[in-house]
Amino acid sequence: MYCFVINKTSGNGRSVKIWSEIEQILKEKNVSYTSLITNSKQEVIDHFQALKSSPDKVEGVIALGGDGTIHEIINQLFGTTVPFTVIPTGSGNDFARARGITDNYKQEVERILGKSHQKIDLLKIGNRHCMTVVGIGFDGKVAKEANELKWKKWFGGLAYFFIIFKVLLSYKPTSTKLLLNGDERVYEKVWLIAIANHPYYGGGLKICPEAISNDGKIDICIIHTLPKWRLLFILAAVFKGKHVKMKGVEYLQVESIEVETAEPLYVTADGEMVGQTPTSVTVSKDAFHVIS
Template sequence: METVRPKGERGSVYYFFVNRTSGKGRSVEVWNEIEKILKEKNVQYQAVTTDTKEEALEILKELLCTKQAIQAIVALGGDGTIHSIMNELIGSSVPFSVIPTGSGNDYARARGISKDYRKEIEKLLLNEQKKIDLLEVGNRHCMTVVGIGFDGKVADEANKMKWKRWLGGTAYFFTILKVLLTYKPSEIKLKLNDEERLFKKVWLIAIANHAYYGGGIKICPIAKSNDGKLDICVIHSLPKWRLLFILARVFSGKHVSMKGVEYHQVEKIEVESDEPLFVTADGEMMGQTPTTVSIKKEAFHVMN
C-alpha cells in the first residue's frame, strides 16, 4: 500500500490517514478491512499511508493548501497521531474523526469511539458534525489531558520505552512504578483563573478536556469537551506510600474524594514550580514549567 499525495481538484472525499507503525501494525490490518466496507458502500475516499507523523503532516499541509472538497480527515492511529493532525487542522472547518489503533487511545475512549471499525464507519458516514473545546498550551493545542510533574515524567519515560507499542497501557503501569522510586514532589504556585494558590509537595497536576490519559487512567472523571472548562486534578501533601493508594484508584476515577486530592474547574491555569517540571499533552512532550493552559471553546470540528 503506497502513500498517495493529493493532486488537483476532485469531489468531496474522506481522507484516511493510516499510520503503518501504530498499534503494532494494526492500523494497516484495520484499514484493509475498512477499505472493503467503503468500496461496498461506494464511498469516495483516499488513503494516505505513512510511517511517521512528520510525513503525515507534510501531506496534510499539501492537502489543505489545495481547493479540494474534503468530507473529513480520519486518522487510524493512536493519540500521538491524533495530536499532530489536530494541531494542523486548527483554524479550518474540515471535520476530524479517528479509528483507534494505537496503544493508548484515550481520545477515542473518552468520546465513546470503539474498536468496532464497521460500527464506527457507519457512524462516520452519517456526517453528523459537532464542535468541541480544546486545551491551549502556548502555541499548541491538546485534545485530552495536560500532565505536569509526576505524570509528565511518566509520559516522558514511557515514550522512551522500547516496548511501549507492544505493551500498550501496561507500559504506563510499569513506568509509574519505575518513576515512583526516585521522584520527589515539588512546590507549585498555581493561578486558577484569578486566584493564586501555593501547594507544597505536589506530585502531579492534570489539566483535562477529556477524562482519560495514560492508556485508560481516569484522572479527571467528569471532564467534558463541551462545557467550556478545564478540569484540574492536583495530588499533593502526601507521603509516597499514600500516593500508591491514590494511584490504585485513579484508573477507575474514584480518587477525587481522597485526602490529598483537589479538584477544580476553571477556564485558565498558570503553573510555576520551584524547579522545571515536564509538561506533556496527549502524551506528547510540550516542554517544561512555567506554563499556561487555557480553554479554547468550540474550537474544533469533529464527526463523533
C-alpha cells in the same frame, strides 16, 4: 472526499491491516477518499498543507492510530471546520475511550459516513492544542518514559502500570505556584497536575472524571502533600475515578491556569512531550469539529 491518516507503527502494525479492510469497504460503497500511511510528523504536516490547497472538499479526517497521532492531526486541522475522528489502534486510545469510539472498525465506518458532527473545546498550551489531558510533574515523567519504551506497543495500558512504579522510585514532589483564573495559590510537595478536556489519560486512567469537552471549562486534578505509599492508593483509585475526594487531592474547574514550579517539570499534551514548566493552559471554546 474523506482523508485517512494511518500510523503504520501503531498497534504493532495493526493499523495498516485494519486500513486494508476499511479501504475495501470504502471501495464497495464508492466513497471518495485519500490516504496517508506514515509514522513521520513532517509527512503529516505536508499532507495537510496539500489538502488545504486542494479544490476537493474534505468531508472528514480519520486517524488510525493512538493519542499521539491525534495530537499531531488536530494541530494541523485547528482553524478549519473539517470534522475529525479516530479508529483506535494505539496503546492508550484515551480520546476514543472518552468519546465512546470502539475498535469495531466496520461500525465506526458507518458512523463516519453518517456525517453527524459537533463542536468541542480544545486546550491551548503555548502554540499547540491538546485534545485530552495536559500532564505536569509525575505524570509528565511517566508519559516521557512511556514514549521512550520500545515494548509499550505490545502491552498497551499495562505498560503504564509498570512505568508508574519505575518513576515512583526516584521522583520527588516539588513546590508549585498556580494562577487559577488569575488567582494565586501555592501548593507544597506537588506530585502531579492534570489539566483535562476529556476524563482519561495514560491508557485508561480516569484522572478527571467530570471533564466534559464542550463546557468551556478546564478540569484540574492536583495531587500533593502525600508520602509515596499514600500516592499508590491514590493512583489505584484513579483507574475508576474514585480519587477526587481523597486526602491530598484537589479537583477544580477553571478557564485558565498558569503553572510555575521550583524546578522545571516535564509537560505533556495527549501523551506527547511539549516542553517544561513554567507553562500556561487556556480553553478554546467550541474550537474543533468532531464526527459524533
